[in-house]
Amino acid sequence: MTHSLPVSDHTTDPADLPALLARLGYAPVATGGVRLRGCPNPDGSLRWLWPTTLRQPLFLELYNAASPKARLFSAFVRLVFFCRLQGVFFRRLPGQFAATGQQVWPRADFALFTGTPGPNRKAVCCYALAPGQLVFAKLPLGPVSAEKVQAETTTLLHLNQRGFTRFDLPRVLDYEPGHLLQSSVQVPGARRATRFGPAHASCLQELLATTGTRQPLAASNCWESITGQVAELQELSETRVPFGLRTKLRHLLATLDPNQEISVGFAHGDFTPWNCWLGPEKLAIYDLELALPEASLLYDLFHFEVQQALLTTRRSAVDIRTQALATAQRHFATVPAAELGVAWQLYLLHQVATGALLYHAQTAWHPQVSWLLNGWNALLTLELAPAMEHRQLAIFDLLDYVQLLGQPGVVLKPRAANAYYPAPSSDLDLLLEEADMEAGVHFLRHYPLAQSAVLRPAAHMQSVDCLFQDGSLLSVDLLHQLERMELRLLDAEAVLSQAERAVAGVPVPSLRDDFVYTWLFYWLNQSNLPLNHLRHFQQLAAGQQAALLAHLTAAYGLTFHSLAEASVYVPAKAEHLAFTLRQAQANGRLHRWARGLRYLLSTAVEFGRPGGLIITFSGVDGAGKSTVIEHVKERLEKKWRKRVVVIRHRPSVLPIISAWKYGKQGAEARSVQNLPRQGQNYSLGSSLARFAYYYVDYVFGQAVIWLRHTRRGHVVLYDRYYFDFINDGRRSNIDLPARLTQALYALVNKPRLNFFLYADPQEILRRKQELSASTITQLTQQYKTLFGQLGARYRDSRYVPIENQDLDTTLALIGQYIQQEI
Structure with a gap:
């Protein structure tokens, strides 16, 4: 025939x-x-x-x-x-x-x-x-x-000569x-089996027993194939295969020891439910065009689980990994867990590298390509989680995900040489179509390494603050419009359509759109252009800088002689800018009213969903409060990307009492000059009056602090708090029973975290000689007792005494408490 x-x-x-x-x-x-x-x-x-x-x-x-x-x-x-x-x-x-x-x-x-x-x-x-x-x-x-x-x-000709008995070909x-x-290999009663079962295991066991050998990884054909493919992927200058996936393959390959001994053997290569028939007696397999004469251990078992999960049931990476390894342990119990882990990673390296090169050569991508690439990315992330910062892995995966969308998003204000490696404290701003923005939110909220993902919605964007399992953070703004309150800054659709490809294939705005959006963003927020943005644009050729300045003149009627001059916010020019923007067709009166209403509604929703945190630090002078607060503030701002406000002792809605006599500046100068606990007031009436004044400040000031800061997501750090009125009233020139001031704490705001820092009296005296050793010891014991009592009574707050001997240890412990709250 x-x-x-x-x-x-x-x-x-x-x-x-x-x-x-x-x-x-x-x-x-x-x-x-x-x-x-x-x-x-x-x-x-x-x-x-x-x-x-x-x-x-x-x-x-x-x-x-x-x-x-x-x-x-x-x-x-x-x-x-x-x-x-x-x-x-x-x-x-x-x-x-x-x-x-x-x-x-x-x-x-x-x-x-x-x-x-x-x-x-x-x-x-x-x-x-x-x-x-x-x-x-x-x-x-x-x-x-x-x-x-x-x-x-x-x-097929080779295998049919082997006379296998546990499966048909x-x-x-x-x-x-x-x-x-x-x-055809389909027999009467045969069916598709979506679960890997004994018949599948029996087939693979016979193949392994017949063709399997053990050898050093570096000597195997599979290692040669993997290293060659991964190297080839790194060298691709222009490709649709995302940079993050290719880079993660390189990192995962580097974690393997090429000198270790592994098991290799024949593999079907595409062992899936749709390439098998499960008959009444045994399994039948077909479509062996991707067969591998020498593949890593249990390659087919892993492939069966992964392909079924990614293309059919669409399960999460965590579920896929757990199921694949559990299935391997169940049917191949004699294989050590460590060897299974290596075999799993070798499978991923070979399968992903092979698939990536295949899709690189493929012009048209069907939807399943994106399913596989995103799924492989998530699986690689799980393997690299113990060795790489989770924030960096999330950036890899998010930018890869954005590039695989039908209409790729745009990275706004890109300042790193490669957007996949932003500065450690940088956020990500992405412009997407609205449907893709919602998909991006879902991606981040279900990211396998995310410990929590807090969503902050606004009228034109969704902000997601991600805390990862290793303690790292990433804040992502997903925008579908470029707006500021009621004004549209740029047409998002035009920015997307005019986007350019930067390093690693990342879509970025055109040069003009990038500059104009950055400039408008800061000027409409009544701020100068930050230095890092200014330096970025000043690196451009003189002709490009001149073109940007000419565009500001043509579009907004504002003339500047240099980018440095344009970077400085000028209120009068900003008023003209806002007037010019309102004249644009996209900012007509009805459009502005509609956007303004959406902005007010989103602000009202945010108003009712406070995301801030109040933290207090107490302790005698010399216990190290100021140093600890300075470091905590820096970490919150740089690592946690939080706006931090430091408040001394009380809300200070009411001025200090001496300001009524000496004025604000004079009172502050006298406060700095005078040592604490030197006041001579022992009168009950005077003490009650002074305390009542400060107490009103606490009771009503806490509402002001909430409105200004807590509801807006800010972190408020108190350098001392109300507890001084209970244990150390003399510091505020007050002489009242501790039972009274402690009882009135019931009406004062209870911060979520309260830390009392203490140290050995001799160490404190070495730092500051303001109190005697006996006074330091007495106050330390009183604070410990008070924090124990308050912690037992107010379960929603934490009262934590910390011996501040080693700064790094203290900061690490405080960081753990803050991480749990944030």
Whole structure:
């Protein structure tokens, strides 16, 4: 039997029906011949075709009906054919076709799968060679797929000589360079199995027992293949394969010891539910065109779990990894856990690198490509989590995810040489289409390494503050409009359409859009252009700088002689700028009212959802409060990206008492000059009056602090707090019973975190000689007792005494408490 077909040098477009059928030995005819029906892919391209005379849905033999949705579709198609309603649900394709006689080809019932786009594309035809004997003809549609079909033929001929007993393989019925004809392996009662079970394990055990060996990793073919592919991916100058994924492959490869000994053996290469039939007695496997003579241990088992989860059930990376390793341990219990971990990482390296190179060579990407790339990215992230900062991994994954969107987003205000490596304290600002913005929020909130992700919605954007499991942080602003309150700054759609590709393929705004948005952003916030932004634009050529200044004149009527001059906020010019922006069509009165209303509503929602934190630090002078507060403030601002406000002792809504006599500046000067605890007031009446004054400041001032700071997400650090009135009233020239001041604490705001810092009296005296050793000891004990009492009574707040002997230890402990709260 001969089914010779020439192999073309290009992939046939299935939409070109005559060209496809010419490859199969059919030509258009005016009359007679065969009429065809077809079923499309979701994108409208042709998936299956068959003669109109077909009475049974033979093309379902080419369909993976494993999922509930797929089984429902399969049942529906069978019902349609049973009721003879094919013409209602499946369109008839144009033209009539007759066999040219160049090869023997089924002239009655057959079904043809047009293939999956890509270099490996091939058509697959199913027909009955004899009653009850189905065969499949694989017809390569390009030079790469021709090599794969030839390799599969060689593999099948070799394996069939081995006489395997635990699984079945197709038999090669005929082969020539243009085709492979093989037998069906489906037996009565066989089904698709979506779960890896004993039959699958038995198949792999026999393959491993027959072909498996142990050798140093560096000496194996799989290591040679992996290192070569990863190196090739790093060298790609222009590619759609994202930079983050390629970089993570390199990092993961570097974690492996090439001198360790591993098990290798034959692997199917594409061992999936849709390439297996689970029969009543044993498993049958087919489609071995990606077979690997020497793959890492349990390559097929891992592939079965990963492909099923990414392409069918769409499960999370954490679930996939857990399930894959648990399945391996269950069916291959004698393999040590450490060796399984290495085998899992080798599988990921080989599969991801192979797939990435395949998709690099593929012009058109179907949706499953993005599913796989995003899924592989998440799996690689889990392997690198112990060795890399989680914030950096999240940046890799987020920017990769944005680049894989249908309309890639734009990184706003990009200042790093490579946006994948921003400064440690930098946030990410991304402009996306609105639907993609919501997808980005979902991505961050379900990121596998995120410990928490706090969402701060606004009218034109969503901000997500991510705290990762290693304690690192990333704040991401996802914008779908470029607005400031009621004013639109730039047209987001135009910025997206005019975006350019920067280093690592990152989409960034055009130079003019970048400068204008950055400049408007800061000027409309009544601020100078920050120095890092100014220096970035000052590095441009003189002609480019002049063009940017000319645009400010033309668009906004403002003239500057240099970028440095334009960077300085000038209130009078800012008023003119706001007036000019209001004249734009996009900022008409109705548009401004609508945006203003949305802004007010989003502000009201944010107003009712305070995200700030109040932290107090107490302790005698010399205990190290000022130093600790300075370091905590710096870490909150740089690491946690929080705005921090430091308040001394009380809210200070009311001025200090002496200000009524000496004025604010005079009172502050006297306060600095006078040592604490030097007041001579011992009068009960005077003490009550002074305390009442400060108490009012605390009770009413806490509302002011909430309005100004806490509700806006700021962190307030108190250098001393109300507790001084209880334990150390003399410091404020007050002499009242501690029971009274402690009882009145009931009406004072209870900060979430309260730290009492203490140290050895001699150490404190070395730092500051303001108190005696006995006084320091007494006050320390009183504060410890008080914090114990308050901690037992107010469960929603924490009262933590810390011995401040080592600054780093103190800061680490305080950081743990803050991390839990944030």
